[in-house]
Amino acid sequence: MNDNLPEARPGLVQRLWRSVQRDPLSPESDRDRMRLVMNNLILHLHPSKVAARTLRFNYTFGLGGLLALLAVIQVVTGVLLMFAYTPSPDSAYQSMLALQTEVPFGQLIRNLHHWSANLMIVAIVLHLLRVFFTGGFASPRQFNWVLGIILLLLVVGANFTGYLLPWDQLAYWAVTVGSSLIGYIPLAGDAITRLLLGGPEVGAATLTNFYGLHVAVIPLTLFAVMSFHLWRVRKDTLTVPRRADEPGDVPVEKVTTIPHLVSRELIFALVMLALIIAWAVVFNAPLEEAANPDHSPNPAKAAWYFMGLQELLLHFHPTFGAIIIPGLALLGLAALPYLEPDMEAQGIWFRSIQGRWIAGISIVIGVLSAALFVGLDEVLLDLPALLPFLPTVISNGWVPLAGILLFLLAYYEGLYRLGATACEARLAIFTLLLAAFFTFTIIGIFFRGEGMALVMPWSVIP
Ligand code: HEM
Ligand code: HEM
Structure with missing residues (x-):
């Protein structure tokens, strides 16, 4: 009866449903095109094939991937925190209280940022140990090892500058103790301290400096170096795990990155994300009373990851405890691949x-x-x-x-x-x-x- 009426235009849901139902192998299929884009994106990060053995979880423990995930969590939660945070000594602490009590999910976002930052320190040290103990630093990966050390410094720097921002007693005194170590650098110590703190001691100028470093300079540098590091991993390929009695030149089976590596990465990232969120729901980030520059706590301790250094200072002259010994350790670490040019044990724990x-x-x-x-x-x-x-x-x-x-x-x-x-x-x-x-x-x-x-x-x- 109504043969001459124009056909009704399909709605969005209908159109989407039809596109999903189209033949996935047809070059015209939207889904196929989407898959092509995704695959291209993944293959920019990964080679198209990887050695099957490198997929074993008990080799890398997913630590490099976890670090990349944590860096993304930090940026997302950090940007959200910026909406509620005011970087001035008069309002920083108040904005933290308001964030925790008045902003929906404010406490959860802060907890996520706080705990992921701490986990980042643990994960980066474990990743460094994994790479060291499996010989992953030696030629041709020596440059990537040095990039890794720069990443380590950046992650510690992000943690150190972030620590001050809540402007509570813990923040104020931990940063006062931490930054006092810089003063022991021979000749330039005073000048560097003043430059970093914006004055002789931690104050309003320090908060401005640390905020700028924390939300812009360090994250941008971290992402630039991280991209370089990941690109080098792709170029140099990952060391292949092998038993101690296996020769280095045995042929290794290769598998395609999609789906073998990507599916593992996705599952691991989702599990870690769920665990981190669960932890952040249960445990609140600490917040003490507002910073009081006239009343130092006893003992005044640095952040936990600097306690090894603070302990060194109790036993050595400050120039040695704060500068010479840590400096030598860092230099030794960076020089490691160049000291062991003839390493043949790569991939063997x-x-x-x-x-x-x-x-x-x-x-x-x-x-x-x-x-x-x-x-x-x-x-x-x-x-x-x-x-x-x-x-x-x-x-x-x-x-x-x-x-x-x-x-x-x-x-x-x-x-x-x-x-x-x-x-x-x-x-x-x-x-x-x-x-x-x-x-x-x-x-x-x-x-x-x-x-x-x-x-x-x-x-x-x-
Ligand atoms: C590797 C990356 C990062 C690390 C390790 C890190 C670490 C930290 C730490 C330890 C705190 C103190 C948290 C607390 O105890 O309350 C903090 C606070 C903060 N961070 Fe980050 N952060 C990172 C990236 C970022 C980014 C990219 C932004 C923004 C673009 C950001 C914005 C903030 C803000 C606004 C605060 C103050 C609020 C608060 O203390 O909870 N962070 N960060
Ligand atoms: C934000 C920090 C970092 C990120 C996101 C990161 C990421 C990664 C990823 C995804 C891999 C490949 C898979 C794996 O081993 O888990 C890797 C390998 C590697 N990383 Fe890192 N890494 C970081 C820090 C470091 C540090 C601190 C070092 C050493 C000082 C380092 C040295 C290396 C080396 C040498 C490899 C190649 C190892 C091999 O072929 O066996 N990385 N990194």
């Missing part, structure tokens, strides 16, 4: 079976010697009093540093003579120093109470 034993023993020696050093220094070893005729920079700087270097040299030589290869002996020194630094950090966080005296952990944890 701890280089060899013997290497595993050596790493284990080095952890035990590192932990014990650091704890012994702290204990001895506390009760017996007062070097400036024993060597009163020397300036403290020598008695409490050069002398203990020389002692430590001699100890390391003896350990290296000893292992070498007992049959370790040069590569395993270097692994031992790195592991020992790392274990010692972790022990210092644990002592600083859990065993230092009022006046930074040694106490039992239950009197430190509230």
